[in-house]
Amino acid sequence: MAKFVIAGKSDCPHYAKAELLADQLQQCLPNFTVHKITVLPDQWKEWLEDTCKRNCWKHDESPLVWRELVYQGGKGMLLGGLSDFLEHCQDYYKVTSDMLTDMMLSVAAENHETKMSLIAEEQHRVSLIKPLHIWISSALSQTCHLLIPNLLSAEMFPHVSAVCLHLLDLEGDREELQELKMQTEDLALPLLHQVKIHTDLEEAFKGAEIILLLGESDVDDAESEKFKEMSDRYREYGQLIETWANKEVKVIVSGDSFVNLRCSLLLEKACSIDSSQFVAVATQLENKARSVIAEKLKVKSKDVTDVLVWGNISGSFYIDLQRAKVFNHAGAIRGPAFFSQPVLKILQERKWVETDLQDLVRRHRTAVASKTCRAAAMGDANGILSILKALNGNCRADEVFSLGVLCPGFYGLPEGIVLSVPVTFRDGKWSMLFDVTVGDELKKKLQIFASELTQEKDLGAEKKDN
Numbered sequence: 092m093a094k095f096v097i098a099g100k101s102d103c104p105h106y107a108k109a110e111l112l113a114d115q116l117q118q119c120l121p122n123f124t125v126h127k128i129t130v131l132p133d134q135w136k137e138w139l140e141d142t143c144k145r146n147c148w149k150h151d152e153s154p155l156v157w158r159e160l161v162y163q164g165g166k167g168m169l170l171g172g173l174s175d176f177l178e179h180c181q182d183y184y185k186v187t188s189d190m191l192t193d194m195m196l197s198v199a200a201e202n203h204e205t206k207m208s209l210i211a212e213e214q215h216r217v218s219l220i221k222p223l224h225i226w227i228s229s230a231l232s233q234t235c236h237l238l239i240p241n242l243l244s245a246e247m248f249p250h251v252s253a254v255c256l257h258l259l260d261l262e263g264d265r266e267e268l269q270e271l272k273m274q275t276e277d278l279a280l281p282l283l284h285q286v287k288i289h290t291d292l293e294e295a296f297k298g299a300e301i302i303l304l305l306g307e308s309d310v311d312d313a314e315s316e317k318f319k320e321m322s323d324r325y326r327e328y329g330q331l332i333e334t335w336a337n338k339e340v341k342v343i344v345s346g347d348s349f350v351n352l353r354c355s356l357l358l359e360k361a362c363s364i365d366s367s368q369f370v371a372v373a374t375q376l377e378n379k380a381r382s383v384i385a386e387k388l389k390v391k392s393k394d395v396t397d398v399l400v401w402g403n404i405s406g407s408f409y410i411d412l413q414r415a416k417v418f419n420h421a422g423a424i425r426g427p428a429f430f431s432q433p434v435l436k437i438l439q440e441r442k443w444v445e446t447d448l449q450d451l452v453r454r455h456r457t458a459v460a461s462k463t464c465r466a467a468a469m470g471d472a473n474g475i476l477s478i479l480k481a482l483n484g485n486c487r488a489d490e491v492f493s494l495g496v497l498c499p500g501f502y503g504l505p506e507g508i509v510l511s512v513p514v515t516f517r518d519g520k521w522s523m524l525f526d527v528t529v530g531d532e533l534k535k536k537l538q539i540f541a542s543e544l545t546q547e548k549d550l551g552a553e554k555k556d557n
Contacts (some may be wrong), residue, residue, distance in 0.1 A: 096167065097176070098128035098142070099154030100135045101206040104195035105173040106154040111198060112180060112188040120184065126159075129206050222253035222284040224298045224337075228328075229305040230258035230288075231267055233468035234345070234475075238303070241476055243280040248483060253284035257299070261324075265290050292331060299336040303475060304328070304353065306346020313550050318349075325353045329360030338364060341482050344495070345372040345471050347456065350404040351495050352547045355509040358497060367521065371495025373404045373511040374474030376452060380410045383451050384417075384434060387443070394418040395434065399513045400493035401533070402540035405456075406547070408511060409536050410448055412438075413528055414491065481516040491515055491524060502529055504541045507548070 097113055099106025106129075113125040130138045135153060143150055148157075148169045156176040157167040170176055181187045225242070227235050235258070241247065243254055256275065258268055268288040275286050289295060296302060304325075310317045332340065344354040354371040361369070381395040388395070398415050402408035415434035422437060438444065478494065480486055495511045498504045501523060513524040529537075 094124045094126065094159040095156060095170075095176075096126045096128065096159060097154055097156050098130060098138075100132045101129045102132055102199050102203040103153040104192070104199040105152075107198035107202055108188055108190050108195050109154045109156060109173050109176050110202075111190065112177070112186070115188075116180065116184060116186060119186075123184075129202060131206065131210075222255040223248065223251045223300050224255050224257065225301045225303070226257040226259060226296055226299045227303045227305065228259045228261075229307075230260045230271065231263040232305050234305050234471045236271075237468055237472040238475060239275055240278060240280070241472070242479075243278075243282045245281065246485075247476070247479060248282060249485070251282060254282045255285045255287065256283065257287050257289060259289040259295060261290065261292070263290065292327065295328070295331045295335070296340075297335040299332070299340050301479070302332065302336065302340060302342045304342065304344045304346075304357075306471060307348045307353070310348045313349075313547060318550075321349065321353070322356060325356035326360055329357040332357060333361040333363060336361075336364070340364065340368060342369045343372060343475055343478055343482075344370070345475050346405070347375075347467065347471075348405055349547065351406070351509040351511070351544055354495055355497070355507060355544070355548060358507070358509070366497040366499075369497070369509075370478065370521070371404055371509055371511070372471075372474040372478055373400045373408075373493040373495055374477050375470040376400045376404060376408060376410075376456060376511075377493045378470065378473070379452050379455050380448065383448060384412075384415070384438070388417055388420055388434075388437065390417060390419055390421075394420070396431070397491045398493075399491065399527070400511050401513075401537060402511055403543055404495050404511050406543050407540055408453075409533070409540075410452055411513075411527075411533070412444060412448075414513075481521070482519050484516070484519045486516050488517060489515065492521070494521060496521065496523075498523075502534060502537050504537060505545060508541050508544050510537070510540060510544065 095113060097106070097109050099109070110127055116123045117125050139150065139155060142148070142155065146167065146169070150169065150171065152172050154173060156170040156172065158170060159167045170179055177187055227238070229235065239256070243256070248254065258271060260268055265288070268290065272286045272288050275283065307321050310321045312318060332342065342357060344350055344357070350371045354369055358366055358369055377398050377400050378392070380398045380400070382392045384395045384398070385392045394417055396416050399411035399413070400408055401411055412434050416431040417434050417437060418428065418431045420432060420437060422432070424432065435444070478492065481490070481492060491513050492515070493511050494514045495509050496514065498508055498510045498512060499506060501512070504510065513527060514521040515524055
């Protein structure tokens with residue numbers, strides 16, 4: 092079977108002549124098929140360069156004709172332009188074209204009009220769809236790769252019919268982003284409407300309704316040049332969110348480096364957006380603490396709930412078990428599956444709770460931050476998805492989360508500090524959990540955490556001034 096592809100500018104008379112000759116052959120020859128690609132004149136040069144580069148061809152005019160090797164696989168065989176196609180048809184099929192110039196121009200004009208009409212129809216169809224615009228930074232990270240399949244699910248967004256996904260990576264290669272775009276499209280996810288890639292901040296966060304700012308894994312020292320770059324970048328992000336994003340945007344900051352600080356830098360610039368819409372993910376610490384406690388009590392991680400994380404998510408923090416419960420514990424008292432007991436009642440080792448538990452979680456966090464690994468990305472992605480579900484109203488009213496949020500004056504904390512505190516969600520909005528005991532010892536810890544965060548913020552401001 093002979094399958095030919097003819098591509099050309101929509102207003103090109105030579106393309107018109109080639110396609111009509113191909114139509115004639117297709118009608119006469121049962122094994123001859125043709126596929127036409129019509130490109131707008133202002134897009135032709137870029138399209139031609141990309142196609143030739145991909146196939147290692149050399150061609151610089153309209154039309155471009157090649158033959159697909161249907162039964163052999165691999166790339167097509169380039170024929171060339173109109174004259175090459177006419178010669179091929181004459182030699183192989185003893186058919187040529189005697190189309191007059193006036194006819195060629197008329198068909199070319201009709202082609203162009205048809206193309207513009209199809210574009211207008213598509214634009215109208217797209218205008219009727221109101222997709223949810225989600226932006227992801229550091230889109231080439233492992234976390235993003237793990238996020239995408241779960242992010243674009245009906246479970247995550249039960250009341251959304253379409254999602255436009257924006258992949259942003261300022262330091263990434265455009266070809267890699269293009270490959271990620273194609274891979275995402277190939278998943279055929281039901282909510283996916285469109286994928287757009289971005290390698291600069293020209294239109295960053297335009298129309299954004301959800302923004303996921305993933306980890307800055309290469310920033311691990313507040314004295315480094317990378318720290319200054321990160322601080323400047325997040326202030327710029329904040330300004331762009333203020334300028335371009337939807338005023339109801341939900342912003343989630345995650346990762347292992349300066350998570351609280353990055354969130355607070357956004358808030359400095361995004362002044363007209365409600366600060367409650369900016370949160371930092373502490374779920375990875377919460378889950379690690381649950382895992383450590385579960386191992387100690389010989390239960391599964393899911394059997395430990397309501398562990399609280401206070402403080403600086405990527406700095407000094409405190410694991411608080413005052414509300415923690417354990418299910419399915421094989422102790423002296425047993426009950427049905429819904430029966431739980433306070434962890435502190437069973438785990439009466441104060442030294443282990445106040446020292447060993449804190450150290451084990453801290454060492455794990457340090458180990459994860461010190462290297463790039465799939466396990467860290469999995470934890471990060473899982474934490475983001477958990478918070479997104481809660482923001483979308485998909486969680487229990489009594490479910491407790493540890494979340495980095497702006498704490499204006501709570502517990503005597505200074506203004507402008509983003510601190511991890513226990514929260515609950517109701518109708519997609521978080522509220523601080525005040526049904527906890529904040530004694531003198533915990534208050535002292537909170538002041539230490541706040542002082543650390545203030546120093547980070549001041550250091551970022553000093554580097555900016557320098």
